[in-house]
Amino acid sequence: MAMAGGIDVVNRMKDGLAPPALVLLGGVADIDAIRLSPQRDAIEVGAGARHDAVANSDVLLAWLPDLARCWERIANIRIRMQGTVAGNLLALMSGYEGAVLLSALGASMVYSTRDSRGDMIAVRKFGEAADSFFERGGLVEKLRVPLPMAGTTRRLLYDRSLRPILTVALRIDCAGGAVVSACAVIGGCHRWPFACDLPVAGVALSELHAQADGTARSAVRQMPEPTVPWFGVANYRETVASVLLSRLIREVAA
Ligand SMILES: Cc1cc2nc3c(=O)[nH]c(=O)nc-3n(C[C@H](O)[C@H](O)[C@H](O)COP(=O)(O)OP(=O)(O)OC[C@H]3O[C@@H](n4cnc5c(N)ncnc54)[C@H](O)[C@@H]3O)c2cc1C
Structure with missing residues (x-):
């Protein structure tokens, strides 16, 4: 070993x-x-x-x-x-x-x-x-x-306020005021984190704010049912994951 x-x-x-x-x-x-x-x-x-x-x-x-x-x-x-x-x-x-x-x-x-x-x-x-x-x-x-492609700005934003039950990361690459690609990752719910590409390529940063809630909700909906036991309110982690991800998206947009 x-x-x-x-x-x-x-x-x-x-x-x-x-x-x-x-x-x-x-x-x-x-x-x-x-x-x-x-x-x-x-x-x-x-x-x-x-x-x-x-x-x-x-x-x-x-x-x-x-x-x-x-x-x-x-x-x-x-x-x-x-x-x-x-x-x-x-x-x-x-x-x-x-x-x-x-x-x-x-x-x-x-x-x-x-x-x-x-x-x-x-x-x-x-x-x-x-x-x-x-x-x-x-x-x-x-x-x-x-590394990001030349001319692209990369941000990594991260919320660990509910660790270890939940962590949320957002990586977003932007160029010329628009998103090139973005990926969200949710940790704490499975043995290995759930990662998902966000369908926001081409969206102007100025429009991202308005799409934050919907984008976050649809990303979290794709997450398989958590396998790490949780003894609190049912679906709490999924609901909060969506809120935290939406906040991170809005932070980038701002
Ligand atoms: C009090 C405490 C607080 C902590 N807080 C946090 C925290 O806030 N956030 C967080 O993320 N983590 C936290 N940790 C976990 C900590 O980050 C990990 O325990 C640490 O990174 C393990 O690294 P290690 O080198 O000691 O691993 P080891 O104990 O040496 O190895 C761990 C496993 O990895 C395998 N391994 C190691 N290196 C290799 C390699 N090169 N190739 C193949 N297999 C390998 C080993 O065989 C073993 O299975 C905490 C741990 C403690 C004790």
Whole structure:
């Protein structure tokens, strides 16, 4: 079993998990590097980059500042200095936030297995592939976060006020005063977040405000029934997800 910062691995060992072998990833060269890809079209975040390093990375602050600012809100400083990006994703905990933010940005995981090297999978699709990833001895090397096209402004907005039961992220790319593409992600309701592209390409930012409620409602309606148990009022999470998403859309429009 791979062990990065060890926060989840050690907690699970306290609960009885007994892996036959633990492999510490800390010494692997560049496992924590955060850099611009050679083609300058993506930021590569090493699997072992700590949350604090992501939040304070000069490269991310220069190229994807919203991601650094959102990541800064994860956990407390003790956890941020120890927990890693891949550990956050691969712990498969519904309340963890890495998969929400990275799915919204269209990031991919670059990984190897016992019989392949350099495979890639979109973070938003990883939920379906997780079991086979672990069966094949998957090891994540890095995350690849694509950059927006030249002339396009990218925003990532995020509401974690109801974490861990619900988190909502919105990524929106704009150019010339209109939306190029947008994606909403809802975390906390399933083992892996629900991501959905919003049909607002071509809409002028000045018109987005008026469409916010309808767009948010129809996105949330596509979400499969939550699988993470919830003991409060029925449909509360779905109703609130729609309200929070609508607020994020209006914030961009403003
Ligand atoms: C008190 C507390 C508060 C927290 N608050 C938040 C919060 O607000 N938001 C949030 O998102 N998270 C939060 N967390 C979770 C925290 O972010 C994760 O526990 C942390 O990121 C896990 O990283 P790690 O490196 O310690 O993982 P590890 O424990 O080392 O690994 C976790 C899992 O990932 C696998 N793994 C790790 N690296 C790799 C790799 N490169 N390839 C393949 N498999 C790998 C391991 O085998 C294991 O299954 C909190 C945790 C605690 C204890």
